[in-house]
Amino acid sequence: SQQGEEDPQALSIQEGENATMNCSYKTSINNLQWYRQNSGRGLVHLILIRSNEREKHSGRLRVTLDTSKKSSSLLITASRAADTASYFCATDAMDSNYQLIWGAGTKLIIKP
């Protein structure tokens, strides 16, 4: 499961600001998913965007997908201290047999 790329690797912002993380991938996909991981614990699924969708919202989360550029972004608005975590994108490639290809992750720190 080769990794995609995420940037930035680390992001530190003030509480209340917006956080944007980017993900690029290499192959054609069925969907792209974003996960959150707190302090090396299990991963929590945040949002899934399908290859025929361009934008999706869930609460304070906004995800975009540009299949022509093979890239996605995750925007967290009005950040809170509890958003401090690592965020990973994962793609379900078309020939993957449901295996996910994972990005390297962005470590987000929200300063109070």
Place this chain on the structure above:
Amino acid sequence: SAVISQKPSRDICQRGTSLTIQCQVDSQVTMMFWYRQQPGQSLTLIATANQGSEATYESGFVIDKFPISRPNLTFSTLTVSNMSPEDSSIYLCSVFLRGVTDTQYFGPGTRLTVL
């Protein structure tokens, strides 16, 4: 959705010993995955463990080192054999639920330290 538990949540082991990690799911699932996450890194797939067939290992992982059992649709084990300090990682199981969300759900992970 699926609720997944893992045992143990963490362990400290001596070099050369083996540890078996258990993964229990609250519903019947066909597809289950085992991942390793080394400190500060992303997830690396160890193997796919589908009930009713032998586990399929990714490049760099072998059955002798990471034997997997999948006796039924709600349970699996991963054994880390003949451990070395390089095996110190978080080990995660996940299940794939096909349907509206096509999502993988993860257990809380097992944090392994090998001395």
